Amino acid sequence: MNTTAQKFIVTKDGTLRLGAVKRHCELLKPGEACIGGGFYTLDYVTHRLLLSGASSQYGEPQWEEINALKVSAYYQGLEITYTSWDSWESPFPVSERIEIHYL
Numbered sequence: 800m801n802t803t804a805q806k807f808i809v810t811k812d813g814t815l816r817l818g819a820v821k822r823h824c825e826l827l828k829p830g831e832a833c834i835g836g837g838f839y840t841l842d843y844v845t846h847r848l849l850l851s852g853a854s855s856q857y858g859e860p861q862w863e864e865i866n867a868l869k870v871s872a873y874y875q876g877l878e879i880t881y882t883s884w885d886s887w888e889s890p891f892p893v894s895e896r897i898e899i900h901y902l
Contacts, residue, residue: 835860
């Protein structure tokens with residue numbers, strides 16, 4: 800089964816990139832490095848961008864590696880959270896803990 804899915808990556812410079820792709824590496828631009836990724840869902844009812852899981856290529860996002868997250872202005876106004884599939888903890892409140900820069 801080789802279908803597309805709603806995936807995201809975080810690049811080393813702190814860019815959050817989302818897309819419907821088969822593999823996370825398809826979201827990288829030439830010369831970029833990835834510090835993790837996973838899957839995403841847009842919840843329009845609660846105004847949240849829900850990030851979860853891990854990339855089989857790059858692992859879970861390494862949030863501690865970035866000072867600010869660069870996000871498309873399209874997602875401005877949405878609360879961003881991340882939930883690890885390996886954790887019983889509450890979702891990590893990305894938009895509360897990391898400075899967001901909208902592009």
